[in-house]
Amino acid sequence: EPEVTQTPSHQVTQMGQEVILRCVPISNHLYFYWYRQILGQKVEFLVSFYNNEISEKSEIFDDQFSVERPDGSNFTLKIRSTKLEDSAMYFCASSDRGWNEQFFGPGTRLTVL
Amino acid sequence: KNEVEQSPQNLTAQEGEFITINCSYSVGISALHWLQQHPGGGIVSLFMLSSGKKKHGRLIATINIQEKHSSLHITASHPRDSAVYICAVHPARGSQGNLIFGKGTKLSVKP
Numbered sequence: 067e068p069e070v071t072q073t074p075s076h077q078v079t080q081m082g083q084e085v086i087l088r089c090v091p092i093s094n095h096l097y098f099y100w101y102r103q104i105l106g107q108k109v110e111f112l113v114s115f116y117n118n119e120i121s122e123k124s125e126i127f128d129d130q131f132s133v134e135r136p137d138g139s140n141f142t143l144k145i146r147s148t149k150l151e152d153s154a155m156y157f158c159a160s161s162d163r164g165w166n167e168q169f170f171g172p173g174t175r176l177t178v179l
Numbered sequence: 180k181n182e183v184e185q186s187p188q189n190l191t192a193q194e195g196e197f198i199t200i201n202c203s204y205s206v207g208i209s210a211l212h213w214l215q216q217h218p219g220g221g222i223v224s225l226f227m228l229s230s231g232k233k234k235h236g237r238l239i240a241t242i243n244i245q246e247k248h249s250s251l252h253i254t255a256s257h258p259r260d261s262a263v264y265i266c267a268v269h270p271a272r273g274s275q276g277n278l279i280f281g282k283g284t285k286l287s288v289k290p
Contacts, residue, residue: 167224
């Protein structure tokens with residue numbers, strides 16, 4: 067069964083460093099999402115991406131964040147200068163249609179020291 | 180203000196019990212999801228529904244659009260059902276289907 071994959075599973079970085087989180091969505095899906103979950107809190111929407119551009123973003127997704135689909139398979143989230151409060155689990159999801167079932171990746175746990 | 184509220188926050192049950200988890204939302208929606216999150220963190224989609232009722236194995240999900248309420252039922256619960264169950268909605272105002280999540284209900288089923 068097709069699945070969303072994410073790498074790395076765990077990333078540790080120093081405050082101020084740049085990180086890139088990678089996702090491979092399901093191959094025939096067209097809508098891509100990033101969510102984050104701070105430990106002990108609810109999952110929060112970051113950004114949605116369709117047709118090679120951002121379609122919606124939350125207040126969390128400020129200038130420090132960017133997304134890219136550099137080729138036909140990868141979907142990346144970049145954090146330019148990490149802060150302690152960026153420590154969270156980051157989930158990628160994909161969907162074949164905008165209001166359809168979303169399939170989640172296993173997540174990347176980001177720890178900022 | 181939370182747009183998606185779940186109850187209870189925590190639930191402990193004995194194996195075999197019938198379980199109900201509730202979700203209320205305050206925004207207009209196009210669909211509602213029930214998701215399962217295991218201790219390792221991975222999220223699995225259980226149901227997506229916009230009306231009525233869906234059943235999959237021992238899981239049943241219902242939604243009442245007029246009352247802005249949904250329930251997830253687990254029949255004959257089993258320790259392997261222990262997980263966090265999350266209600267999430269597609270807001271009708273959203274352009275591309277991003278989800279708004281509840282805080283989750285942590286279920287523990289004892290043998």
